[in-house]
Amino acid sequence: MDYLPKPYHTKIWRAIYEHELIEAGDRIAVGLSGGKDSMFACYALSAIRRYSKIPFSLSAITIDLGFEQSLDRDALEQFCSALEISFHYIPTRIADIIRAREQQESPCAVCSYFRRAALHRFASAHGYNKVVFAHHQDDAMETFLMNILFSGRVGTLPWKTHLTKTGIVVIRPLMYLSERDIAKAVRRLGLRTEPNVCPYSCETHRARTKELIRDLCREHKQVRANLISAMRSDRLMELWPASGRLNRSSSS
Numbered sequence: 001m002d003y004l005p006k007p008y009h010t011k012i013w014r015a016i017y018e019h020e021l022i023e024a025g026d027r028i029a030v031g032l033s034g035g036k037d038s039m040f041a042c043y044a045l046s047a048i049r050r051y052s053k054i055p056f057s058l059s060a061i062t063i064d065l066g067f068e069q070s071l072d073r074d075a076l077e078q079f080c081s082a083l084e085i086s087f088h089y090i091p092t093r094i095a096d097i098i099r100a101r102e103q104q105e106s107p108c109a110v111c112s113y114f115r116r117a118a119l120h121r122f123a124s125a126h127g128y129n130k131v132v133f134a135h136h137q138d139d140a141m142e143t144f145l146m147n148i149l150f151s152g153r154v155g156t157l158p159w160k161t162h163l164t165k166t167g168i169v170v171i172r173p174l175m176y177l178s179e180r181d182i183a184k185a186v187r188r189l190g191l192r193t194e195p196n197v198c199p200y201s202c203e204t205h206r207a208r209t210k211e212l213i214r215d216l217c218r219e220h221k222q223v224r225a226n227l228i229s230a231m232r233s234d235r236l237m238e239l240w241p242a243s244g245r246l247n248r249s250s251s252s
């Protein structure tokens with residue numbers, strides 16, 4: 001299980017070098033949900049580790065959210081063992097928290113907050129210094145557009161984030177790959193993914209933004225490339241000042 005097609009290898013290494021994601025001696029844990037993206041992240045990083053001149057260790061951590069239907073723990077364990085990476089399975093009661101707050105807060109926001117907290121806490125307590133999130137290019141583009149449309153700010157997913165509370169560095173080495181690239185690799189490599197056990201549907205804002213980008217890309221070929229280019233901080237920014245003259249004088 002160490003064959004990684006060349007274009008994938010090149011794009012992941014490009015991300016690692018350009019954004020200094022991995023350093024010698026890193027103890028890296030991949031957040032493994034069982035979905036195609038995180039299964040591919042484990043596979044790809046394990047293949048890369050075998051031939052890497054930068055020595056680093058690799059593990060996988062699965063946070064079980066505690067839904068009625070549970071993940072196939074044995075299958076995930078076997079997958080990791082075939083890759084020769086250690087596997088941690090953390091059962092939680094996050095599903096109960098989601099249910100209790102369902103009327104006031106979005107299930108996905110609650111889920112994401114508690115799942116990340118559990119993952120970072122476990123990683124930090126067990127000596128890992130980096131955690132991998134398997135976000136890809138489409139996730140970054142959707143986040144970029146969602147931030148503008150639904151939060152009124154310009155920003156996308158960072159390649160690397162230092163978390164001051166736990167000391168963990170979150171890295172996203174798959175962001176030069178599109179979602180389609182990953183789906184293709186998962187089929188080609190025959191990786192078995194886990195069925196979705198969550199009874200909630202995905203965040204509506206993200207699903208709507210994904211659909212919007214897909215429709216626009218169908219109509220205009222350059223939309224995808226333009227969005228990717230717009231996410232670079234060296235792009236010419238022609239933005240308004242922080243506030244208008246009237247607002248500035250009334251607030252002083």
Ligand code: SF4
Binds near residue numbers: 111
């Ligand atoms: S769809 Fe389910 S698993 Fe995914 S973020 Fe939302 S609540 Fe969590």
